[in-house]
Structure formats: C-alpha cells, structure tokens
Amino acid sequence: AFVEDFIILDEGQPQEIRVFDRQAGTPLAITLLVDSSGSTAKDLKFEQDSAAKFLHALVRKQDRVALYSFNQDVDEIRGFSNDPATLERGLREIHPAGGTSLYDAIFLASNELRRLQGRRVIILVTDGDDTTSRINYHQALHAAQDADAAIYSVIVVPILNEAGRDIGGEHALITLSGDTGGRAYQPRVASELDPTFADLARELRTQYLLGFYAQPMRDSKEYRRLEVKCKNPGFTVQARKGYYFRADRP
Numbered sequence: 001a002f003v004e005d006f007i008i009l010d011e012g013q014p015q016e017i018r019v020f021d022r023q024a025g026t027p028l029a030i031t032l033l034v035d036s037s038g039s040t041a042k043d044l045k046f047e048q049d050s051a052a053k054f055l056h057a058l059v060r061k062q063d064r065v066a067l068y069s070f071n072q073d074v075d076e077i078r079g080f081s082n083d084p085a086t087l088e089r090g091l092r093e094i095h096p097a098g099g100t101s102l103y104d105a106i107f108l109a110s111n112e113l114r115r116l117q118g119r120r121v122i123i124l125v126t127d128g129d130d131t132t133s134r135i136n137y138h139q140a141l142h143a144a145q146d147a148d149a150a151i152y153s154v155i156v157v158p159i160l161n162e163a164g165r166d167i168g169g170e171h172a173l174i175t176l177s178g179d180t181g182g183r184a185y186q187p188r189v190a191s192e193l194d195p196t197f198a199d200l201a202r203e204l205r206t207q208y209l210l211g212f213y214a215q216p217m218r219d220s221k222e223y224r225r226l227e228v229k230c231k232n233p234g235f236t237v238q239a240r241k242g243y244y245f246r247a248d249r250p
Helices: 038-058 084-092 102-113 137-146 167-179 190-204
Strands: 006-010 013-015 019-022 028-035 064-070 074-081 119-126 149-155 183-185 208-211 223-230 242-244
Touching (some): 028 038, 028 102, 038 084, 038 119, 038 190, 064 084, 074 084, 074 102, 102 149, 137 242, 167 183, 183 190
Parallel strands (some): 028 064, 119 149, 149 183
Antiparallel strands (some): 006 013, 019 208, 223 242
C-alpha cells in the first residue's frame, strides 16, 4: 500500500497525510490484562497456556510487555519486559477470585503506556463483565485514546447461551476496541484461544501509521470523529474512530 491509497477525514473534512509508515519493525509496547475474577475460573488455564504461546511467538528484543491481572483490584504481575519466560512465570501466578474492575484496568494500563515509545497496545482477556470499577466506560475510552493505545479484546464467554451472560458488557468491549483502532475476538470456547492469539499476533505485525496535523475548527467539540478510508474497494481499513483535540498540544 502507498500513501495515495488512503483518505483521512477529520469531522468529515479531508486531511493531508503528513506521516505514513509501515509498522512491521516498530517496537510494540503492550499491556496484557488478564481477568482473574471468579467468573473466569473455569477457563483460566486455557487463557494462561494460549497467552504464553502468544508471548513466546510475538515478543522481540525491541518490544516491551507488562502483565496485569484484575478482579476487584488491578495488580501488576510483571513490569515491562522483553523476556517471554519471565512473563509466562507471571501468567502462572494468576489465580481467580472476586469481582471485575475491567474499566479500572484499562484506565491504569493506558496511563502506564504513555511513557513508552512505539506502537501502544492493550490486550484484554476477559469474559466482558464489569462489576466493581470506579472508572466508567467513557473515562476508560478517553484514557486509551489519549494514550494512543489500541485495545484488542479477547472475550471468552463461559456459557454459550445468552442467559446469565453480560451481553451489554460484551458489546461495550466490542465498541471500545473498534473505537481505539483495535478489534474484538470472540472464540466460541476457551480451547479455541490458540488460533485467536495467532491471528492477533499477525495483525500486530501488519499495521500502518498515518498522521496529519489537527487544526482548530469552528464549533468543533473536544472529541473529534475520524474516518480512514482506502481508495481500493477490495480493502477494509481498521482504524481508531476519533480523538480528543487540545489546541495546546504540540
């Protein structure tokens, strides 16, 4: 793909693309957030095994990954590291208990990612339920977008029928992922996590960076809608849906 293949619309207005880069070799800064609430107990072993394979396949010397678990609290299990073995040992230390502070975890991860260079990514492994967060959906979205972090949600649902599931929570995660330029995966059962993580690893290696200089607009809100299109109708673009504009930002 070439820069001429893309169109950026800021609040519907075409923008000149000033930055264009294929990011295959760009360092990754990832926070991996693993749901350790009581509702995930049955599937946690599958999640740990698949996430460990993912880390061993993905992480290079220039990448940094931090591992957090969240139930009613958010705990840092391992700080930013490029050693998959260290991160895997951290994964094995996670044990299920308590409620789910999903949005708190996103908020904390976003703030931690701000200080790192490279492609910033939040990976959530969860059943989509949130029961104990102090932060709400919009605050979590704002924090992720302000940190320029894409959210990838791996939603592992413990039961297949809708009775007893948090369907609203699942849809909120799908929207949250799409709005930040990430995506949501919904493996039907936890035993199908391996191909999900393999697809996620491929996606993180095939991304482009497009940039433009945001300008003040009359009657424009703080939050601006973004749309990125490809002139080739055979391709679908996955990009963040908006950003928070501040005139004092360089």
